[in-house]
Amino acid sequence: MNILKTYKIYIAGQFPRTESGRTYVVNDAAGNPIANVCQSSKKDIRNAVQAARKAFGPWSERSAFNRGQILYRIAEMLGGRKAQFIEELIQQGQTIERAQIEIETSIDRIVYYAGWCDKFQQILSSVNPVNSSHFNFSVAEATGVVGVLADEQTGLLGLVSQLMPVIAGGNTVVFIAAEKSPLCAITFAEVLATSDLPAGVVNIVTGFANEMLPTLAEHMDVNALYLSNASNEIVKSTQLSAVDNLKRVVVVNEDWNQEKAQGIAFISSFQEIKTTWHPIEQIGGATSSY
Amino acid sequence: MKAHKPLFSQIPKSPTIDKVGVEERVSRFQTRSIKGTAKMQGLSMVLSMIDLTTLEGKDTPNKVRQMCYKAQHLHDFQDGLPTVAAVCVYPTMVSIAKDALKDSSIKIASVSTAFPSGQSTFDVKKSDTQFALDAGADEIDMVISRGKFLSGEYNFVFDEIAAIKEICGQKRLKVILETGELANLDQVRRASDIAIHAGADFIKTSTGKIQPAATMQVTYTMLMAIKDHYDRTGIMVGMKPAGGISTSKLALHNLVMVKEILGEAWLTNEWFRFGASSLANDVLMQYMKQVTGKYQSADYFTID
Secondary structure: OOOOOOOEEOOOEOOOOEEEEEEEEEOOOOOOOOEEEEEEHHHHHOOOOOHHHHHHHHHHHHHHHHHHHHHHHHHHHOOHHHHHHHHHHHOOOOOOOHHHHHHHHHHHHHHHHHHHHHOOHHHEEEOOOOOOOEEEEEEEOOOEEEEEOOOOOOOOOOHHHHHHHHHOOEEEEEEEOOOOOOOHHHHHHHHHHOOOOOOOOOEEEOHHHHHHHHHHHHOOOOEEEEEEEOHHHHHHHHHHHHHOOEEEEEOOOOOOOOOOOOOOOHOOOOOEEEEEEEEOOOOOOOOOOO | OOOOOOOOOHHHOOOEEEHHHHHHHHHHHHOOOOOOHHHHHHHHHHHOOOEEEEOOOOOOHHHHHHHHHHHHOOOOOOOOOOOEEEEEEEEHOOOOOOOHHHOOOOOOEEEEEEOOOOOEEEEEEEHHHHHHHHHHEEEEEEOOOOHHHHHHHHHHHHHHHHHHHHHHHEEEEEEOOOOHHHHHHHHHHHHHHHHHHHHOOEEEEOOOOOOOOOOOOHHHHHHHHHHHHHHOOOOOOOOOOOOOOOHHHHHHHHHHHHHHHOOOHHOOOOOOOOOEEOHHHHHHHHHHHHOOOOOOOHHOOOOO
16 A cells, blocks of 8 residues: 655654644645645744754854764765655656766765865964954854755755755754655655754754745844745845844855855855954064964 | 731641642643733733742842843833832842842842751741841742651641741741642642641742742642632732743743632732743743744843
């Protein structure tokens, strides 16, 4: 018997149903129903943000090296479930060749950002020459809770490409999965749940973006928003909603299949630069006296 | 209210408590959905009933001053918010609080009788209380001797409360039962009856130092003791759950319970208080969510 799976959402390391009890049906490319998916509500967004905020402190304070290990573990776990992802991608209309490329590229990308975890800080940080008796230095710090709206055009690769640099940098995430192709997102949550990633670092909800995005964008406890290949209309309304607490709104238009759609720039978009003026004895040149 | 000296022998036999029944009843209070204007009013009422509390070994005069400022200015971005009912501090901090609150109607409650353990001599407990009153406390939160209570020396516990009430005179006395140490609801009821008859103006669940503290089940049991006393004598006694109530939802459920058991007369800060240190901010955030329609962040509220 073929059972239509009901995909649940992922909040604080758990897989609850939506608080609202609603579901919607996701169809395959031919229009046949393939799964029931939670139609999450504003309160699910609230719960997800709460979980992300709680997880932020410990995650951002973890050693960069350890974050890298955990990201690498995600890649390993994803590797073990290739077949399932390929099946889901095909169900959502991909060819088998494309699906295989997509999963391979996704794993590569996770490993790539795992490597960056303990290296981006050195590149983004600096010692700055100043004309006074100070040792002046700048370091990067995670922005905070980041709301990510999935790229509607890709199932897995877009999700991985958006998520990984954000969490590599020590942020925590509330991720709104693609409305029409959410299966990979939830299956990916099952990967995350089994890969040492602390609860709440990534939270994934499914449903209708027009219902959830405004709540997320207005939420005062969200520090940044990340849109990819979104319509101008969505970008504008999100930017307006984000004004109250001056959220960082990052908008990209990338073809995630490209090799160049990865890099430290995707990490630094969600870093704040903190500059410290540390008094020292003599007015020096470029070298510090330490 | 009553001129005669209370007598231990006048305490009626405490009924036994049906724990399963209590849990059943309490779970029903928690299913109520309170929305819109009712929620706003409820939240505002919760704020006005808070005894903003700091009872830590690391308390300093400036920490107390800061808390007193917060008590008067909960969230100045929003008009029409009440102040809290009182601040609750150690006896040595009463004079600091008194000075910081001199222009307001916020009351000063002081814990006493060797809070939180109550393990000291009777003389020390009396002078502790007298010291707090001399420093300007409006209300005294005393602890009962749980060790004596659990050994069955109810008479001792009763006399102690009655003696402290005598020192308080017109000042209101809250009696902390520390229900987390009383083992079961039957004992909670017994302790409530003893405290009420010994002259408590308020009965209070916990010190905040022991878990579990103010669970709904415990508060329910104490409210029933107050109700039975009121039905028998017509004398009102206040209730103060303290410790563990840190969300607006739980606070609103408590209000629902008070209204349904004791009625509207108790829905004022004269007869009902929340002892809490972090409840106020959660309530404020919920309140501002109702006002603005946006979920709030702790970043924009004062540290408590």
